[in-house]
Amino acid sequence: MADVGDHYFSAEPGAASRPATVDLVLRDLHFRLETDRGMFSPDKVDAGTRILLDSVPRPPREGNLLDLGCGYGPISLTLAARAPEATVYGVDVNQRALALAGRNAEAAGLNNVRFGLTEEIPAGVTFAAIWSNPPIRIGKQALHDLLTLWLPRLQPGGLAHLVVQKHLGSDSLQRWLTDQGWSTTRLASRSSYRILEVQARER
Structure with missing residues (x-):
C-alpha cells in the first residue's frame, strides 16, 4: 500500500519530485502545464477534467469563480481564460x-487567478460558479464535508458543475445532494463520467 504521503490529497506529498509537462488541448484553448509526482493525474490531464471542460457552458463573464480541488490548475486556467473579467480562485x-x-x-499570462488553501480564501468571498473534479478518493464523509463547506458560498442564481465517474459514486452523490436540499441534475454523461449541475439554494 502506498504511503499516505503519496496521495494527491496530502498537504505535503511524500513522493520524490519528478517534474514533467502535459498538454491541455480544448477547442478554444491550448495550455502546456507543469506537473510533478504527488498530485492528481500528473502524467496527463484527467479524462474527467477534459469532459467537464468540453461539456459545461461558458462560465459567467464577471464575478468570482471557484475551482474546488484545483491541482496544478487545468480547470482554473480554463475558467480564467474563458472569463478574463472574472476573478478565479483555485483551492x-x-x-x-x-x-x-x-x-x-x-x-x-493569466493574472486573474488566485491559488490557495481553504483558509487563505476570505470567508466573505462568494461565487457566481463552481467547477470541480472533486477528490472522490478522500472518502465519502470527507467529500460531503467539503461540499457542505463550499456549496453554500454559491451566489443566488449560481451553478456548480461537478464531474464524477459512475463507478466512483456519481449517482449516489447526486442523491445525497438532492437529499441535502440542493437541486441537482445530470447535465451530461460521457464514457463513464457524469456532469452534475447543482443550483444555488434560495436565500
Whole structure:
C-alpha cells in the first residue's frame, strides 16, 4: 500500500519530485502545464477534467469563480481564460500542486487567478460558479464535508458543475445532494463520467 504521503490529497506529498509537462488541448484553448509526482493525474490531464471542460457552458463573464480541488490548475486556467473579467480562485490542500498552478497561470499570462488553501480564501468571498473534479478518493464523509463547506458560498442564481465517474459514486452523490436540499441534475454523461449541475439554494 502506498504511503499516505503519496496521495494527491496530502498537504505535503511524500513522493520524490519528478517534474514533467502535459498538454491541455480544448477547442478554444491550448495550455502546456507543469506537473510533478504527488498530485492528481500528473502524467496527463484527467479524462474527467477534459469532459467537464468540453461539456459545461461558458462560465459567467464577471464575478468570482471557484475551482474546488484545483491541482496544478487545468480547470482554473480554463475558467480564467474563458472569463478574463472574472476573478478565479483555485483551492487545494496539496501545496506542491498549488505552487505549480501559480507557475502555470503565470506562464499562460493569466493574472486573474488566485491559488490557495481553504483558509487563505476570505470567508466573505462568494461565487457566481463552481467547477470541480472533486477528490472522490478522500472518502465519502470527507467529500460531503467539503461540499457542505463550499456549496453554500454559491451566489443566488449560481451553478456548480461537478464531474464524477459512475463507478466512483456519481449517482449516489447526486442523491445525497438532492437529499441535502440542493437541486441537482445530470447535465451530461460521457464514457463513464457524469456532469452534475447543482443550483444555488434560495436565500
